[in-house]
Amino acid sequence: MNLDPRIIVALDFPAEGPALALADQLDPKRCRLKVGKELFTRLGPSFVARLQDLGFEVFLDLKFHDIPNTVAAACAAAADLGVWMVNVHASGGRAMMEAARARMAEFAKSPHLIGVTVLTSLDGDDLAAIGCPGEPAERVVQLAGLAAEAGLGGIVCSPREAAMVRAALGPGFLLVTPGVRPSIAASGDQKRVMTPSEALAAGADYLVIGRPITAAPDPLAALSAIEAELAP
Numbered sequence: 689m690n691l692d693p694r695i696i697v698a699l700d701f702p703a704e705g706p707a708l709a710l711a712d713q714l715d716p717k718r719c720r721l722k723v724g725k726e727l728f729t730r731l732g733p734s735f736v737a738r739l740q741d742l743g744f745e746v747f748l749d750l751k752f753h754d755i756p757n758t759v760a761a762a763c764a765a766a767a768d769l770g771v772w773m774v775n776v777h778a779s780g781g782r783a784m785m786e787a788a789r790a791r792m793a794e795f796a797k798s799p800h801l802i803g804v805t806v807l808t809s810l811d812g813d814d815l816a817a818i819g820c821p822g823e824p825a826e827r828v829v830q831l832a833g834l835a836a837e838a839g840l841g842g843i844v845c846s847p848r849e850a851a852m853v854r855a856a857l858g859p860g861f862l863l864v865t866p867g868v869r870p871s872i873a874a875s876g877d878q879k880r881v882m883t884p885s886e887a888l889a890a891g892a893d894y895l896v897i898g899r900p901i902t903a904a905p906d907p908l909a910a911l912s913a914i915e916a917e918l919a920p
């Protein structure tokens with residue numbers, strides 16, 4: 689399977705203007721684009737269509753987490769937008785993921801359906817505080833297994849867990865990794881991070897990268913530097 693381009697730029701902007709200004713400079717051959725809660729809540733489906741008109745494949749990152757019927761319907765709505773990838777929280781449970789998978793199967797060209805495992809902003813202390821003691825990696829592998837059993841095509845995890853999940857679930861299961869930070873970039877609110885080259889070496893299929901590109905003084909130069917780091 690040809691995965692290129694491996695970089696997914698997270699378009700986390702407060703308004704259409706700066707998001708489109710960046711998208712206009714980017715090339716669909718170099719990256720895909722992720723639309724998340726902020727821009728989708730402000731701009732809705734028409735903004736997704738705008739990016740698609742520019743030639744980009746769009747990852748709609750709304751992290752659905754609800755009862756099976758609701759999540760399945762929301763995933764169908766995402767598929768109607770023609771997005772390339774959509775995600776649900778794996779912790780929503782097997783029945784929820786199975787329902788989403790079943791609805792997606794009704795589409796001739798369904799998006800990749802992937803399960804968010806443990807948010808990359810959480811560490812072991814955070815998990816303990818929400819009543820899930822243990823290492824994030826253990827929980828990621830557990831939720832990845834559940835997502836695979838429910839028929840999902842992959843998961844979102846930190847690159848730190850990519851090798852463990854790959855060993856547990858084998859090739860072909862998509863590993864989408866945010867928490868990617870070039871060595872000079874600030875971690876910010878991300879607690880489980882790796883550099884782009886480390887993430888790829890660990891087995892990540894796609895690297896979700898936001899602020900190291902979008903908040904850089906020269907976003908295109910930042911993207912080029914990451915591409916250079918990833919070049920074989």
Ligand SMILES: O=C(O)c1cc(=O)[nH]c(=O)n1[C@@H]1O[C@H](COP(=O)(O)O)[C@@H](O)[C@H]1O
Nearest residue numbers: 698724749806807808844866896897898899
């Ligand atoms: O599903 C996601 O995309 C996601 C899952 C996760 O565990 N951590 C995570 O950071 N993300 C998203 O990935 C992007 C990372 O952005 P930066 O931290 O700016 O690189 C954000 O848009 C997050 O919403």
